[in-house]
Structure formats: C-alpha cells, structure tokens
Amino acid sequence: MRLLLTLVLLITNGVASGALAQDSLAYIEARKQIMKFVGGEMRRLGPMAQGRVDFNADIVQLSGQSLAVMASSYPLLFPPGTKSGGRTQAAPLIFDDPKGFAEKAAELRMAGELVQQAQSSEQFQRAFSSLAATCKSCHSQYRN
Amino acid sequence: MVKGLAYLAAIVCLSGGGFLYLSSMAGLSDAELKAALPERFVKEVSRGELIFHMGGCAHCHSHSDNKTILIGGKGLETDFGTFYAPNISPDKETGIGAWSDADFVNAMREGISPEGQHYYPSFPYLSYAQVSLTDLLHLKAYLETLPAAHGRAPEHQLFFPFNIRPALAFWKVLAQRDVPDNRIDDSSEGWERGQYIVNGIGHCGVCHTPRDVFFVEDKSRPFMGAKALKDGEKAAPRIAGLDADKILNALSEWSGAIDERSSMYLVTLSYSHHVPLEDHEAIADYLARLEQ
Numbered sequence: 365m366r367l368l369l370t371l372v373l374l375i376t377n378g379v380a381s382g383a384l385a386q387d388s389l390a391y392i393e394a395r396k397q398i399m400k401f402v403g404g405e406m407r408r409l410g411p412m413a414q415g416r417v418d419f420n421a422d423i424v425q426l427s428g429q430s431l432a433v434m435a436s437s438y439p440l441l442f443p444p445g446t447k448s449g450g451r452t453q454a455a456p457l458i459f460d461d462p463k464g465f466a467e468k469a470a471e472l473r474m475a476g477e478l479v480q481q482a483q484s485s486e487q488f489q490r491a492f493s494s495l496a497a498t499c500k501s502c503h504s505q506y507r508n
Numbered sequence: 509m510v511k512g513l514a515y516l517a518a519i520v521c522l523s524g525g526g527f528l529y530l531s532s533m534a535g536l537s538d539a540e541l542k543a544a545l546p547e548r549f550v551k552e553v554s555r556g557e558l559i560f561h562m563g564g565c566a567h568c569h570s571h572s573d574n575k576t577i578l579i580g581g582k583g584l585e586t587d588f589g590t591f592y593a594p595n596i597s598p599d600k601e602t603g604i605g606a607w608s609d610a611d612f613v614n615a616m617r618e619g620i621s622p623e624g625q626h627y628y629p630s631f632p633y634l635s636y637a638q639v640s641l642t643d644l645l646h647l648k649a650y651l652e653t654l655p656a657a658h659g660r661a662p663e664h665q666l667f668f669p670f671n672i673r674p675a676l677a678f679w680k681v682l683a684q685r686d687v688p689d690n691r692i693d694d695s696s697e698g699w700e701r702g703q704y705i706v707n708g709i710g711h712c713g714v715c716h717t718p719r720d721v722f723f724v725e726d727k728s729r730p731f732m733g734a735k736a737l738k739d740g741e742k743a744a745p746r747i748a749g750l751d752a753d754k755i756l757n758a759l760s761e762w763s764g765a766i767d768e769r770s771s772m773y774l775v776t777l778s779y780s781h782h783v784p785l786e787d788h789e790a791i792a793d794y795l796a797r798l799e800q
Contacts, residue, residue, distance in 0.1 A: 403763035404753055410762030411785060453767075499764040507767070 392450040395441040402434050406499070409479070413492040419485035428480025431495070435476055438469035453508045468502040534624070535614030544641055556650025559643050561782035562709045563636065565651075567774045568593040576654045578603070580661030584630055586737045589666035591630040599656040612648045613641060619680065626676035628664070634683055634725070638708035640694040683724040702794025705787060706731075715744040715771065731798060742770040748798035755792035759783075 405427045411417040412424070442458050442465070458465045475495040482488035536544070560566070566575040571582045581593035598605035604612065611622040619626055619633040627633060636644075669675065696704060706712045717725040718734040733746035747755065757763035758772065761780035766772045779788065 400753060400757065400765075403757040403760075403765045406762040406764060407757055407760040410760055410780065413762075414781075416785070496762055499762075500768070503764060503767070 388446045389450045391443075391446050392452045392454075395446070396452070398434055398437065398441065402431060405431050406496070409492055409495075413489050413496075419488060421483065424482055424488055425480050428476050428478070428482070428491075431476030432473045432480060433476075435469050435473035438472070439466040455506045455508050458506050465502075465506055468498070468506065472498045472502065535618045535620050536610050538608055538610045541610045541613055541641070545645070546642065549642060549645070551649035552646050553650050553653055555643065556646035556648065558782065558784075559639070559647040559709055560650050561778045562705060562787075563639075563647070563711070564775060564778055565596070567778075568631075569596050577657050578651070578654060579657035579659050583662075583665075586630065587739065588670045589664065591628060591664050591666075592661040593631070594661045595657065595659060596651065597654060597657040598652050599658050602658055602660050603656060604651075605656060609645060609648060613644055616644050625673060626680060628673075628676060629679075629683065629723075632711040632714045635708055635711035635714060638704070643694050643709070679722065679724075682722050698790060699793040699797055700790075701787065702790035702792070705791055706794055710775075710791070712747070712775075716747050731795065736771070742767065742772075744772065747795050750795060752792040752796040755795050756788055759788045759791065 408423065409427055412419055439462065442454060442462075444459065446452070447454065447456060447459050472495075475491065475498045478491040479488065479495055482491050566578065568581045568584060569578040570576070570580075572579060578595065578597040580595045583590040583592055595603045597603040600606045607615075607622060614620045614622075615627065616633055616639070617637040619629070619631065621627065639647075664671070693700075694704060713725050713731060715737075716731045716734060717727075718729050718732055720726045731746065731748035733744060735743050747758075754765070757765035759776060759779040761776055766776045
C-alpha cells in the first residue's frame, strides 16, 4: 500500500513539475502501471465476490482504499502530449472531454470507497458489482 | 500476409493431387488406445469438465446462450473463408455420440475423422495433441453428460484452393514436423503444469505465436505475438517473458485487462469462472520464465 501511494504520488507530482510529461513514452508506461495495479486489486477481489475465496474484511478494506486512491489520480494521468505513443489504449475522447472522464474517475473513487466500507460478504458483493460496472463503463467509452 | 497466403495457395494447389497417399495416415485403434492407458484407468467427469473449459470447446462449438449445447458454432471468419465448428454433442446421428474413444482421441490428437479425413487447423488439434490420453478421455466422459442436440452446422465457406480438404495432408506434414513429442505428465505441478496447459489444452499459441509463410506456428518464436486471423481484429500481443501480474490479470475477468471485444475475452471468461487459481499461477509462472 505504501509503495503504491508513493508511486501514485511520484507520477502525479511528475505531471505537476512537467518532468515526466516531457518523456511521453515513459509517462504512458507509468500510467499503464497504475492501471495494472488497479487490475491486480480487482483480480484479488473477484474470486472473493464469486465465493471461491472466503470473505476477508481486511483485504477488502485495503483494496478498496487503494482503488479509491488510484482513481483520484486518474484525471492527472492524461496530460496533453500523452494522447498517443507507445502502446497506449487511451481513446482521444479523454482529451476532448476531460470533464466527462473526470466524472467517471470520481465514480470509480466512490465505488472503491463503498468496497472499503463493506463489513459483510453481502455488502461487499453489492459494492463489488457496482465497482466492476464502473470499470466497464469507462473502458467502453474511453479505452480503445 | 498476402504473400504468405499466395505461397500457401500455391503449395495447396500443387499438393492437391500428389500427396493423396499421405491422406491414409492412420490413428490409434481401440486396442492400441487401451494398451496405452494406465491400468485400472477410470474416467472422471469433473476432470473432464475442467479440461473442457481450459480448451474453450464451447467458444467454437456452441452458438446457443446455453454453452453446454454443443450443436455447432457461429461462423469463424478468417482470411481463408468462414469455418463452422460442427456438432460435438452426444447426438448419435449428427453429433459424436456414436464415436469410440479411439475416434475421439484420433480427432483431438491427429486431426483425423473416423472416416479418415483430415481436419482443418481451425480446429486446434495441433495443440490438443499435447494433452495426455487420460485427460482426453476425462473430457470425452464430460462431453457425454451434456445434452444431445440434433442438427448439422453449415458447410465451411472457404475460398479456392483452401476448400480442397485432401490437400491438408501436405500441410499437416509441414505443421507436425516440429511439434515436440514431449507430452508432459498431466500430474505435474508449478511451471510444468503451466507448460502443459499453455501448449496443450489452452492452445494459447494458436493466437499468440506468429506463423510462417505456410501458416504454420513458428516454433522458433513461441508466444512472441501474432496478427489476428482476420483483418481488423485485435492482434494477440507477445506473452513470452511477460510480467506474471499481467498474465494473471489477463486471465481474470475482473481485472479489466482484456477488452471485451477481443478474441481473448472468451478465454478470460472461461479461466475466471472455471479454472482454479493455482492453474492461473502455473500458467503465469511458465510464460513469465520464457526468454525475454
């Protein structure tokens, strides 16, 4: 978790200082790395939502929190100049409609927080399915 | 791609007549199969069910919402034309309900029908050839528990000269020449289990390994990424030496890593819902170890 926070901070600070943005390829790779962590959290939670792995409130809390943190960084991860290059799958719409994109990211943050607060397996399952829907809805619009 | 197809077309045309003798390549008889099996072997439906999901049989052989009705598939579009995976339900007349164990094994491992015809490689038997005999028979036992569905799939709609089935004999000689015969034990664990799944029942190389001019998987560049079989579809990226986390993500529906519109997504769904997480780890372990 600490590692993750550091990474998110590094990358988002990188934007602020303009350092990373100069090397758009490195920037895109770093952003994909964050997305990959998001995927990794979901991969851990999925089998729990499916009932294949026992509900564990500690894991759920931690994962929900990291998802919310990472989601908060999303609007900063797509500065001008990183529209294309490398293996980015970012849709141009992100750059044309940053407001819409930021709203989707906020939905992700809130869905992560709901997961974080889940106390029981039932609450978790409900929160997880809206979280999973958030991923799909943003990808279908903003990812190629 | 176009050049490759032209080569292949030429070979197929030339070989159409000359290589007919190859078309008598025979598979195992029932007695030979029996002799090759361990003593006191018993088929287990539940193991067969896992093999079924790992092999993605329903992706191609079912067009029903109920993926256990294997009446035949939607068309599989490729640059060679459209293939229709046939009925493999237990129906005795239009499915494979009347097949012996040896008929099934010969289809899955040698790509030969009970009548001795060659199958097109759109049926990934070159990979399934790496599956143990026992796992294949567990699979057959599972297929026998599924509903019998009566009906035939349409004929394949292939462009000339790919519609000359006997010419496949020649292609198979090319394609089988460097298929390793090191069939790994199906009881292996760790990365060896991953190797068994990826190269065999998982048939990952069908999409992820580049093909040579004869359209044979290029075994010198395993899993290095390949173009889609149909223009306009997403390419299958390189997965050899990929970071294990990425591989695990790709096998999980929830990770969001795989685009729902890509041909990988059905693989992702099967593995998310039906394949144990230890097997995901084994697959990731094996692929991540491959040369960068």
